[in-house]
Amino acid sequence: MRHLLFAALVAAGPGCSLITVQQEPFPPLEIRSERPPPAPARVVLTASSITIGEKVQFATGSAEILPVSHGLLDEVAKVLTDNPQIELLQVEGHTDSTGTAALNRRLSQQRAESVMKYLASKGVTAGRMVAKGFGPDRAIADNATDDGREKNRRVEFNIVKQGPKKTVVRDE
Amino acid sequence: MNSSLAISLCAALCAAACGGTGLGADARADVTARMASAQSPIVACYHAGLKANRKLTGTMVVAFAAAPDTGQFTDIRITRDDLGDTGVRQCVIDAVGKLKLARPQATRLSISYPIHFAPNP
DSSP states (O other): OHHHHHHHHHHHTGGGGGOOOOOOOOOOEEEEEOOOOOOOOSEEEOSSEEEESSOOOBOTTSOOBOGGGHHHHHHHHHHHHHOTTEEEEEEEEEOOSSSOHHHHHHHHHHHHHHHHHHHHHTTOOGGGEEEEEEETTTOOSOTTSHHHHHHHSEEEEEEEEEOSOOOOOOOO | OOHHHHHHHHHHHHHHHHTOOSOOHHHHHHHHHHHHHTHHHHHHHHHHHHHHOTTOOEEEEEEEEEOTTTOBEEEEEEEEESSOOHHHHHHHHHHHHTOBOSSOOSSOEEEEEEEEEEEOO
């Protein structure tokens, strides 16, 4: 008897971790929530253009596309590959009026080409695209305000030529 | 004293010294009520997760301890996570960490609690 009691006391110390009492499972807490409405599409194909809901971001003063815009351009590429009836797309670069017009035209041309190259790298046939830098020539907002200049710095995708809608047939 | 009595005494001593890892009915009811009280913040966690992933669904099992005397929920960890969303996971840990038993026990309780997440149909 003394031996058993001694054994119990020994087990009650460091042996505790060896003793497991199986817990009866709790009924689950049920959590329900409404699905939020789907986010509006960032890239929309219209009759004459591909409109983007975000701006293509470039490194300051450069034609380097920032990684944050890769997803957006991937969606543009998908629209193009899904819509072979778009035969020629003009990738347009636009700037605000800050700086010289010549410099801005050159930068906007380089940025348009950079976007075109990115789309080509994602499977869009290069021959379906043309890059054009307009610099500050096609302003859509007032260059006298910060907000207006921000709106003017943009990339647009305008459809120059398209054929009848074609059905894409993919191999199984 | 016969041997069966000795074994019973031995088991009782062990359980008492180990803090009694089993849960009584009162403690279970208290834990269930505390978890139910966290439903709103956990719904908010889930809703935030659904904004990023509209297909988020599944079971998460939260393991924690209720501290002796205070009843504070501590040592919270996730032992199963079908959702795989680190934001929801951390949010649930934070929500559960704010709970404590209404009727604290003298001993530390170890609890494993499942939570089912599903969007409204």
